[in-house]
Amino acid sequence: MSAVAAPLHVEANASPPRLLPPDATYGEVTDIVASGMERRFGRVWWIALGVSLVGTIVMLASIWTLLSEGIGVWGNNAIAVWGFDVGNYVWWIGIGNAGTLISSMLLLTRQRWRAAINRYAEAMTLFAAALAGLYPLLHLGRPWYAYWLAPYPNTMDLWPQWRSPLVWDMVAIASYLIFSALFWYTGLIPDFATLRDRSRGFRQVVYGVLALGWQGSSRQWKHYKSFYTAMAALGVPLVVSLHSVVGLDYAATLMPGWQETIFPPYFVVGAMFSGFAMVVTLTVPIRWGLGLQRVITAEHLDAMGKFILFGALVMGLSYALEWFNAWYGGNDVERDLVLFQFTGAHAWLYWTMLACNCAVPQLLWWPAARRSAALLLATSVAVNIGMWLERLLINIDTLTHGHLPARWGFYVPTVWDWTLFGGSLSLFTLLFLLFTRFVPAVSIHELRELARQEGAAR
Template sequence: MIWARGRLSFIYREAKPMSDQVSRFKPAEGKDVIIPEDVRDQLLLTTESDDELNEHMLGPMKKTGPVFWISLAILGAIFFWGLYAWAYQIRWGFGVAGINRPVYWGMYISTFVFWVGISHAGTMISAVLRVFKADWRRPITRGAEAMTAFALMMAGLFPLIHVGRIWKVYWMIPYPNNRYLWPNFQSPLMWDMVAITTYLVGSSLYLYLALIPDLGMARDKSAGWRYQLYRGLALGWRGTEPGWHKLEKALGIFAIVIIPIFLSVHSIVSWDFAVTVQPRWHSTILPIFFIIGAVFSGLSALASILVLVRWGMKLQFFIRKEHLNNIGLLVMVAGLSWVYVWFAGLIVEWYGNMPVVKELLYDEWYGDLAPFFWTMMVCNVLPVILLMFKRARTNPALLLLLTLMVNVGMFIERFLIVAGNLTRNYLPFNWGDYRPTWVS
């Protein structure tokens, strides 16, 4: 609840539409009320009416500019190029993607792990900040929740590409059949399917519940087929007090439930590697390393999205430098945690003095993988150092650059974990190299 002197309204800002998270500033007649600009920004004071704010929020949904169409054309071209590459791989086999002995998990599984990590931070930050009642979270939670849902959809594509014969993927579904085929639940592939499906359903429901008030607002401001669409999705929402109470209760329950799901899902993804005897994979630190890496990359992706949305949709009034500063602090803390866990794992490997592990470390530091490794270190460590300064955290352009660097570094880290470590094993005659191709 927010208050201010004069003829000001006070409203609850808990999970309401973004246009309702403001106070209308109307000084009493005959009185001059002077409020410093920083206080006005802190209290989200505005003289705009509800209708004006609603139109401001719904504007990007009704009008599209040249930037939208150019972006759509570029992304569409990339999508169709990917479809062509996938069809080419199905026709000629996995060899065209560079996958061969001993590296059977290449770019596809690396990308899968990366997107799962991106997805995890979105709902996690929304749920954790909701549980701890951090008021500053509200303008960023919608982007975080939407990022989770779409990143999970992206992640789910890559195991399907990796299995090769996509038309046989229904064999993974446990259903009675005449051939008595049944999924092997000891397979990590099945663990991933269950984990991704569970997290996608939970995150989508969490996003949808929080969207209901905004869908009601969009319904009231729309006509034609859009009105019918939003009318069905809003579930008869009218913004009554009992409605808000039930919605808050449901969101609170989902927030508590989604946190352990987040921890368990990325632990399951790490077990794809940790339950094997592959050097540098068979380690108990891997689940923690994956979770912290997921938070690091996910928070960085969220910060990038906030800066782009703030600029593209002109939402500077709602997404302020205060929010950029806070998300920058979270990225910095996650980055410091990643550096600590990475160094802790390195110390154990170094003093273990296993020949195959030393060979992998040498290859990363001085060999064929050295350009990737040192690029990863620069992209992951330099932003953490710069984000210690408030000027870097509150500069939108610099924050965007630093968080994009983090995700470049984290993608390389996933590639080194998956494909890089598979190039060496306990049998030297089975060593090899991996080179991604245009297909992968």
């Protein structure tokens, strides 16, 4: 007569979600990644390659025009001295920071899902940071004199001005590029050995040289682990310093909207935010194109979605703090700038930015949205656009609405601004397409470690 009470299950110690198929062997995880890049690439890959190649040629034409005509072909003017060039630089370097930051942070905090995403996140970093470096070089006007920035004994008896954030920036970017390349390549050495051992002929020679004679001996693994972990520990402060310096490029000036102590951390969070969005934007096509659904699972999308949501909250707080400080500081110029951001000539861009960076990611509170590749991709693209607008508006809002009303102006990008920006996106895509063809997009040896940790293989 009494209903039998169902036993109450309390899952206090629910095991973490599995990231690999429960019966995955070392050989299988190796094959999943390696066969993805060894098989024939379909029509989509070739079409994408062709389109990005054309875009890259357009970029070269744009650079040619810039070098032969001068900076005047851009929309920059005597008031808006920084426009697309610096905005795009900050956007790209933000994306360029994220891969190493994500990879290092997740390694140091022992996040197992890192194994599937760190490799292409680092590749993204490398390509984006290299493209970022292109913008300040071109903005010099005469890039062939770029070496004047370096400290070297010269006949002009000149030295760099070490108190300038722009010089710190140069040192930081150059160090960061070399660092990221070493970090990425070191992680690749054991995987190049795997490719060497499964290919024949010319491919074997190329991968063999790249693998540097890796044997997988306990001695090599011991030194490798020691170096790789140390690099991760150094990578986090390096990235934080690099993007803080980018923030200081602005904060060390006297301009309204720039001279704020919040700028360095606000830039670092923005970099992580836009970088994670770019990682997700790349994850969805890579996962589909290389058939990696078994190693890049919904758990990975879920975890990255949480990061984007967290980034959106911190960015929203940072914007709110900027408005609050402008009001609370009582400086008329600062207050006027905030009013201009909301109601001025670029207000529609500012509102779009707030929608993309703060409102749209709120969708990710719902677990189903985080686990849906399509919705997560749409959110990430929105964040990419929003962060791009933020980087652009930081430059043009302040510069066209500074201290002196007589020097309020307007900024309109020209066709050469757009072709350079579109071209840099094309070159990024081109490099990424080639990367997926010739380099394992997922770290194979770390997947094997994951298989052992999860107990799938012993």
